[in-house]
Amino acid sequence: MKYTYDDDADVRTTTLIRVMALFFVGIMIIAATTSPIATGTKEGERAPALEGEFYNGSGWSDFNLESYWDSSWGEGDISGQWVVIEFMDTDCPYCVQSAEDMGINANDFSGTNPQWDGAIVNFIASATELDLSGHDSSRAEIIAFRDKTTGEDCASSDCGSRPGAAHNFPYVDDLDQDNMKKWKVSGTPSYYLIQPDGIIAWSSAANPGEDLRDAIITLVPRESA
C-alpha cells in the first residue's frame, strides 16, 4: 500500500504548532514594543501608590503620590522634581532623633536654598503607628510632631521638645499602616529617594549605613555637576 506524505499525521500537532506560532508572535510584539517596569520598592522599580490624607500645616486633605510624577522626565533633566519619602512613627525614638536632619535636608534641597543648584527635592513623611507597646499615635500627635507644638507625647517626651525646627513638608496619615504594608517597610525610619518619573533611585533598606543626604548629593542632578 502506498502512503502519501502526511496522510497519517495527527491534525492536533499541526494545529498546536500554528496556535503556538500565533501566541509567540503576540509575545514578540509585546517584547519589541514595550519595556515593562515592575512596581515595587527596590531600586529601579516603579514606586507603589501612597495614598491617604496629608497635613501640610493648614488641615488634612487628600494625598496622591502619583501627582508628583512626570513621565516625560529624562535622566539628567534638572527641571524634574525628586521626592524623598520617610516612613516614620512619631513614637519611634530614632525618628524623633532624625527629625532635625530631615528638617535641614528639606530646607537645603527644596529650591529656596541659593547654595543648592540641583533639581528640587520634595520631602514627604508617612506617619504610621507601629504595633509596639508605648506606640500610641494619633493625628494630633502627627500635627504636634510636624509643627513642634506642645501637649502630645512623642517617644515619651513632649513633641514640642523634639530636636530641630518645625517641618514645612507634608505628613501623610498612615496610622492604619496601609501604605507601610504596601511598601513592605520593615522598620522606621525608612527613606526612599524617587526620581521625577516615579522610579525608586535609592532606598535606605538597600543601602545600610549610607546617609540620605549623601544619596541626594550623589544622585540628584545639579547645574554645576
Added chain:
Amino acid sequence: MDANLQLMLYVIPVLVGLFMILPVGRTLFASLSETIPSLGTERGRVFSGLILTCLAGMAVSFQTLWISSKISEGGNFCASNSILSCDDVIGNVEYNTDPFFGIPWGGIGAVVFGILLYLVYSSSKEPNANWASSYLKYGTYITFAGFFVIVLLVFYEFQMEKICQYCTTAHVANIAAFIGFFRLMRLNQSKDWNTV
C-alpha cells in the same frame, strides 16, 4: 488611533463570532453559505464562529497585556475621567495580576484563549476523531471556569468604580466561547453531528 476605535477591532469579531454561534446565525449568515460552504451547516457555522471568537479573545488579551506593560513604563493608553478607563483598571497594581502567581490577567487571558483556540481548531479539522468530543468538553469546562474569574474581575471593577472596556470585551469573548463549546458538545452527543 483612538483607544475606543481600536477596541472595535476586537469587539466586531467577537460579536460576529457570537452571532455565528447563536441559532440566529442560521438566518443571518444564510446568504454567505454559497461562498463559504462551511457556514451552510450548523456545526460548520458554530466552529467558524468559535474560532473567530477565540482569535479575537486572544488578541484583546494580548492588547491588555501590552497596555499593562505601557502603563508600567509610565505612559498611558486609555486613561479617562469617565467610568470607562482601562488604564485605571489595568494599571492598578493591587488588582492587575492574579493573587497566586502575580501573572497579569492579560497574560492569563492570552494563554487560555490560545488553549481554547487549539481545542476548537483541531476539533474543526477532524470533527469525527475520538478525541474531538473530549476537546469540546474541555473547552466547555475551561470557559465555564472563566465565569468565576469574570465575577472576580467585575468585583474589582466595582471596587475601583471604573470599567475596563478591553477587559469587558475579553469577558464577552469567554461567554460567547462557552456558548459555542456547549452547543458543539451537545451537537456532538446527538445523532445529528454529521448531518447538520
